[in-house]
Amino acid sequence: MTFPGGRRALTAVAALILLVAGSLVWAFWPSGPPVRGQDVAIPVVDGPADDQHVTLDATFFPPPSGGKAPAVLLAHGFGGSKQSVRDEAVRLAGQGYAVLTWSARGFGRSTGEIALNSPDYEVKDVRQLVDWLARRPEVRLDRAGDPRVGIAGGSYGGAIALMAAAYDSRIDAIAPEITWNDLADALFPDAGGKGPMNGVFKKMWAGIFFSSGGNGLSTGDGESGLAALAGAAGSSGASDPGVADTGTTGTGSDTGSGSESRGAGTASGSGTGTPPDVQQALTPQQVQCGRFLPEICAMYQTVAATGRATPEALDLLRRSSPVSVAGKIRIPTLLIQGQRDSLFPLGQADANARQIAATGAPVEVAWISGGHDGGDGEPDWVFDRTASWFDRWLKNPSGAAPAGSDVFAVSRDGGRDPGTRRPTVVHAAADAYPGISGATTQTVKLSGPDQQVANPPGGSPASISSVPGFGGLLGGGSSSSGVSVDVPGQAAAFESAPVAEPARVTGSATVQIKVYGTGDAALFAKLYDSSGGPIAVLPDSLVAPFRVTASEAGTPVTVTLPAIDHTFDAGHRLRLVITTTDLGYSTPAEPSVHRIGLASPDLKLPVDPGLITPATGPAWWTWAMPLAAVLIAAALVLTRRARPAKAGSRPDLAEVPLVITGLGKRYSNGEKAVDDLSFRVEKGQVLGLLGPNGAGKTTTMRMLMGLILPDEGEIRIFGHPVVPGAPVLSRLGSFVEGPGFLPHLSGRANLELYWEATGRPPGDAHLDEALEIAGLGGALERAVRTYSQGMRQRLAIAQAMLGLPDLLVLDEPTNGLDPPQIAEMRKVLKAYAERGRTVIVSSHLLGEVEQTCSHVVVMHRGRLVSQGPVEALLGASVAANGSGPRLEDVFLDLIGESR
Amino acid sequence: MTAPVANAQGFAPGYAPSKTLPLRVEIVRQFRRRRTLAMFGLLLALPWVLVVAFQFGPNTNNGNSVRLSDLATAGGLNFAAFALSVSASFLLVVAVALFCGDTVASEASWSSLRYLLAAPIPRDRLLRQKLIVALGYSAAAVTVLPLMALAAGTLAFGWHDIRVPGTGEIISATDALPKFALVIGYALVSQLVVASLAFLLSVSVDSPLGAVGGAVGLVIVSSILQAVEALGSVREFLPTFWNTAWLDALSPQPDYSGMIKGVSISVTYSAILIAFAFRRFRRKDVVS
Structure with missing residues (x-):
């Protein structure tokens, strides 16, 4: 016996206890x-x-x-x-x-x-x-x-x-x-x-x-x-x-807890x-x-x-x-x-x-x-x-x-954390420190004509590389890109061809330039990474300042560029820019103009092949977790398969439409909805399932359809046990507890789609006969949501009759029908049974059952009270007052209510 | 009329469990619903609404801006990426939750579920067919929006190479198109958690609204938890944590590690949730 509600509560309580215990352990872990x-x-x-x-x-x-x-x-x-x-x-x-x-x-x-x-x-x-x-x-x-x-x-x-x-x-x-x-x-x-x-x-x-x-x-x-x-x-x-x-x-003496602000x-x-x-x-x-x-x-x-x-x-x-x-x-x-x-x-x-x-x-x-x-x-x-x-x-x-310690470690951009959108850092490591001149050098050719650069009077406006104290603001969060501004007229630029392969620079690049003119010049060299986009990146926002006394013949200077760790990606250009100003530095106040050219096109880049960036492969759980989940899922699906039929089919019952033996079903509170119900329906019968509200009629019918699982006993239709989705249900037509239609579709579309959903051949549907019983006429093409209660009722009965099932189960079929329609329905049901099929009708309308049914099963509080042919039931109870027996009297007698 | 002849297993003539509820039937049953049509209408109209909104607003793009929203008018591909980014976090979630959460619960609320089960459509098969169709509609919703945005954006802003947010770099349109397919594929996979949770709720409750709302609620709670930085790396295992990881595929140096993690998380949750849905539905008493 199971209590779905009780089990759920148990699970919730168990989860709660685990949670509380976990947090307590966490809080009090020594x-x-x-x-x-x-x-x-x-x-x-x-x-x-x-x-x-x-x-x-x-x-x-x-x-x-x-x-x-x-x-x-x-x-x-x-x-x-x-x-x-x-x-x-x-x-x-x-x-x-x-x-x-x-x-x-x-x-x-x-x-x-x-x-x-x-x-x-x-x-x-x-x-x-x-x-x-x-x-x-x-x-x-x-x-x-x-x-x-x-x-x-x-x-x-x-x-x-x-x-x-x-x-x-x-x-x-x-x-x-x-x-x-x-x-x-x-x-x-x-x-x-x-x-x-x-x-x-x-x-x-x-x-x-x-x-x-x-x-x-x-x-x-x-x-x-x-x-x-x-x-x-x-x-x-x-x-x-x-x-x-x-x-x-x-003057405070309590410095240990001194206020911080x-x-x-x-x-x-x-x-x-x-x-x-x-x-x-x-x-x-x-x-x-x-x-x-x-x-x-x-x-x-x-x-x-x-x-x-x-x-x-x-x-x-x-x-x-x-x-x-x-x-x-x-x-x-x-x-x-x-x-x-x-x-x-x-x-x-x-x-x-x-x-x-x-x-x-x-x-x-x-x-x-x-x-x-x-x-x-x-x-x-x-x-x-x-x-x-x-x-x-x-x-x-x-x-x-200790293991994992390296002589030289460099923090590199590890891309962005996709969750936080923040930059992550990986640590490249080498077992030797080569110095900022690099373990080896790689040469990239720069080109560009000699260019004039002006030093503005007073050194303003100035180029901006990094602003001390505000670096964190300008640089954003990224480790290698900052906002860098060169003032036009103050900058000479020399650019390489796009590099064929990524150039990983670790240290200070050097380049030889010549400065033409007269007098002293304070100059600033920057090495940009230009991807072709509008913004070139100045790695780490660093500049290399140098002072040179210019000459007309050109004073050669070997400029050591800032030490960086940066990859110039394939297809990017290296751009050397020499400016006359930088916001962070003191530059001559006198205006001047100098000409700058390359003394040698060689830009020497230090590289350290020994630096190995750890592979940031996907974490182990990226493959382990889905794998485990699929296994758990498979276990969940396979371990609780639908309960196999307790017994196989009984060929001896193949011609008996319905046998119910010892059927029982409890509500979640333990009260019995159906208790030890047994009865048998033979071919050609119109069986009335009779009982007051709450007698268990509908519950029995739901079990008959495989919608709810009986707690005990079994139901056999034509000898085959009924379980959810049992194929034998295809011989059952049902209408239980009101109609169920897709409200946005027309009546006809509903029936057609329902039949198609059964997967059976369209020719077996006998749609026209069913529609005739429904008698909806032109309303058939309207959306079901516009139907009246009676129209839906008739459509639902028509749906139950689709395919002319051997066993037809109807729950309160005459509800909501007007008297002529009720009379018509009686004829239809009787005719249906006469063709060798079987009909089960539940009702609390006694007169209805009396007039329609050949047999009757009376239920009360989940139990079988009486069963047999209607005539036998009437005959067994000869009224004490001598008048003809009425089913109503018999019924009330049976269920033990006083008249 | 002829009397039907049943076979030894008690099958009605022509009945075969494997032929019940064909996908076509389920698609038709769902398609003519107003909410389906309204959702697709909204998804198809949204890109045009965005186009109009961008046309009205002052053009503040000075060519150097590097935010995704500022680059939306840079071309059809940019516009489609923008449309996907603004809708993925909520609109598409609602669409997916609707298609997957409504599918069984609405049948229960219409009472049509019991007639399908008594047809009989085996429960596992009913669930499988409904899941396939619901996922199909969800996939269509996730796909149709960026594709319509691509069309609308291309008509409105032209067919240009994609400009990458952040650096303003250019990736040629021919290179970007396969990536774009990848992005849509990832967006689909990342919605799988929402889909499977909605589906589980759909078989558990009889109210379609409860199922859809429950799934959307999960996304909201997960997003809120995601913002609590104190949770640290635990957040990586929240179902929505990696939903924006597809942005990494559009960068000049695509980084797929986040997307891989996202797929992993998504598949993990979905597999278990869907398994629970099947397990639950199999033994459930259908009382609606």
């Missing part, structure tokens, strides 16, 4: 012990004469698992504070490290002034932080006073990692990210190779750099740049680049604990220089005013640069640099890599897709890479490379 940061103020002494006392605001995250663990110093980016790297520190501590984050001098709540990672200041601070770590019981020591320690950080924090590694031999491994090798070269680049003295001033980045470390005045215009700088501070910052410690209260521009200006509302009281010196050391401030103001480097400025910048400590960094170094980075381009990391590798120390390089110009900073990948680097060199002294 996670590692929580990481707790301890805020500490670490006093340090630094300065050239070791006489300056500074208090560094730091947070120490002991390893939550306890015991002695290797330590990691996590440094923040420019304009940030220890809060910018908090999330990353917590994650790293959770992986079994003792992590110390601190706000560098001049940032956050630390005191002191910014000295740009100077060996006299910040480097000395870090040495004392290492001393501090060596005294902590949670930190593993290599020997007394020498902790096992690594440093990681981005941008400003990356540089301090490199600088500290050079000055403190106790540091065991570093992972600097998007940082510089030579700050002088980064701010005064010269792609012509003549050094920073000849370089073009990167005025916008420099301005943002200095103002963000500066003062409250930079709040507005420096904000976006700050976000980029602070965001570069580490993976956690990159994931939420706008968040940095405001540090505006300065957007607008890092207000950081600083308050190192002395000055509330922000009295910032007007700052001295002019403070307003101008903020928290910078005065000598750095003065240097910046000199070079920014002229746009040219001075030897003193270069000296100062170089002292803060790893280039000044070449050969002194001898520890394992992981260099992560950004491809979308016009501040510290890939060349800076390349210089660091060459410099450190020359000492024999292991160096690995990764080019991520983001950078200071925005784009995808890949915080998760950077974190994992950094953590595995420290795992390898701090936790595991053998330094064995």
Whole structure:
């Protein structure tokens, strides 16, 4: 016995329990012990004469698992504070490290002034932080006073990692990210190779750099740049680049949970604990220089005013640069640099890599897709890479490379995620780092006539490549395309023929050009990818600035183009464009005109065939899931096939139209609709199925048609058991519980289509006879929805008679018919049975049954009450009052109702 | 009249289960319905409505714009891609849900289902024939819209090479046409989930509106969940997640991985839903 409703409820309850249990398990799944940061103020002494006392605001995250663990110093980016790297520190501590984050001098709540990672200041601070770590019981020591320690950080924090590694031999491994090798070269680049003295001033980045470390005045215009700088501070910052410690209260003691808010521009200006509302009281010196050391401030103001480097400025910048400590960094170094980075381009990391590798120390390089110009900073990948680097060199002294770690990794465009429509990144890997000049070179010929380019007075309007601090806005999300504008008249273009095969450039291309004319010219070289469409792509929005003294004979310059990782697809052209201006750089104010031509048509492209992009084949489930689904589907369909007939056909009953034995059917609530019903109908009978409403007549007829399945017992038509769709039903014509027609079709079309649906030959339909019985006349061609109840009724009876079935079952056939039609129907049914066929009519109209039927079956509450010929039934009940027997009396007697 | 002679299996003369409910009959039964005609009328008229809308609006296309909607007037192919992209997420869903959700449920509501089953049309066969016809109508709906858009767009904006959204690159029309066929094919497959869910609901409930609405509701819920980024990669397994993946086929470097995943998800859901439909209908008590 089944309860469809009960089973459904059971399934729902089971699903609900599973869901609740699942979420509880998820919510209470044991996670590692929580990481707790301890805020500490670490006093340090630094300065050239070791006489300056500074208090560094730091947070120490002991390893939550306890015991002695290797330590990691996590440094923040420019304009940030220890809060910018908090999330990353917590994650790293959770992986079994003792992590110390601190706000560098001049940032956050630390005191002191910014000295740009100077060996006299910040480097000395870090040495004392290492001393501090060596005294902590949670930190593993290599020997007394020498902790096992690594440093990681981005941008400003990356540089301090490199600088500290050079000055403190106790540091065991570093992972600097998007940082510089030579700050002088980064701010005064010269792609012509003549050094920073000849370089073009990167005025916008420099301005943002200095103002963000500066003062409250930079709040507005420096904000976006700050976000980029602070965001570069580490993976956690990159994931939420706008968040940095405001540090505006300065006096707060609860720094560990210090408030974070957007607008890092207000950081600083308050190192002395000055509330922000009295910032007007700052001295002019403070307003101008903020928290910078005065000598750095003065240097910046000199070079920014002229746009040219001075030897003193270069000296100062170089002292803060790893280039000044070449050969002194001898520890394992992981260099992560950004491809979308016009501040510290890939060349800076390349210089660091060459410099450190020359000492024999292991160096690995990764080019991520983001950078200071925005784009995808890949915080998760950077974190994992950094953590595995420290795992390898701090936790595991053998330094064995873990599986999946590659010496050189490049983030490449992995296409768009079709679901999120966002760019995805794949990591190409090589087992050697070839440098930005490439493992091999490929030459592409450029062509183009000599072209005149004008430098506009005042350097405006300027071409646009990337706008510092706004890179993320202009570049969209894509890693390789940005908006790039060249001003007509200021640009010379040289183009290659369409490349026959895709050219994958990894590194800096070089080209030789000649500059004709007189005087100095600041020029900018860009290498576009032109597909023939209206917009050419400037890979990573990078330009190569260079300064050249032109001559009438033509000054030859070998221009090193920006280092990129980009594929020029087959059919695309490489277009070299030389412009006289770029928004991000300081260009001569005097107007001038120069002529530019190619000294050699060869454009040398660095390629690295060792870089293998992992195949991004379809995930395993793309084929496994449909396969499994088809198997499940097959199982679902095959396991519950229609119940086979319990017994085969009974040839002995082949001439008996209907035998019902022990039939039973329950409602879903368990109440019996039909209970142990047995009767037999012989050929030529017109059987009346009689009973009050709810007696089970219709349920029996539905079972007779195979529409509902009996719970017990069986029905045989001409000896064949009735199951849903049993072929013997083709000998049954039925009309049960009202007509069923397609309302939009005409009566005739309904009957024709019904007959066609049975698949039997049209000639067997006897359509005309059936239509005659229906007697619809002209209405036959109208849509059924226009019919009256009686017309539908007659049409339905006609449909039941289509094909002249051997057994005709009619449920309340005279409902809705008028008296003449009822009389006509009686004749039709009697005539039908006389031809050797059998008719079963259900009715609650006693007179109807009395006049039409030869036999009668009386049902009440699902049970058989009486059966037999109408005459016998009448004869058996001789009325007590002596009058002739009436079926109504007999019926009421039978069902036990009082008169 | 002659008395029919039944054979040993009790078949009426001329009756064969495999001949019941021929596809032609089911197609005719469904075709003359008002909702069928109205839906096709709408799908055929929509491209022309769009053409008129684009003609009226100010021409803001400066030649550098790279959005699909701005490129719609760049040519017939562009217009057809645009028409498909704006209708795939809802209009075609409704059309498919209508054809597949209505097919059994409306027979039940007309009471004609019981006469078909008593004819007798074996239940599996009835379901199979109805599924084939419903899917056929759905396929016709998904196909007819972009094809009409292609015709309307070509008449209105000319036959030009396709301009790719994003980069503005040009793909020649001869290269784009096979891709376009692929796109339509993918749009068909991605609607398969809607079709099979509607079909399952159609055999489960007696109200056509419930079946159609249920299937459309699933698409709406799935689209909402899809927007919840916190769900992460779980969203990849939502039935509607890959519905726009066909855009990748039109890029200069076609990327089919999303479409492959979409087909995989679609086939997975459909196979199971349709199996459930058959399993359910086979043993169901037809009481309507």
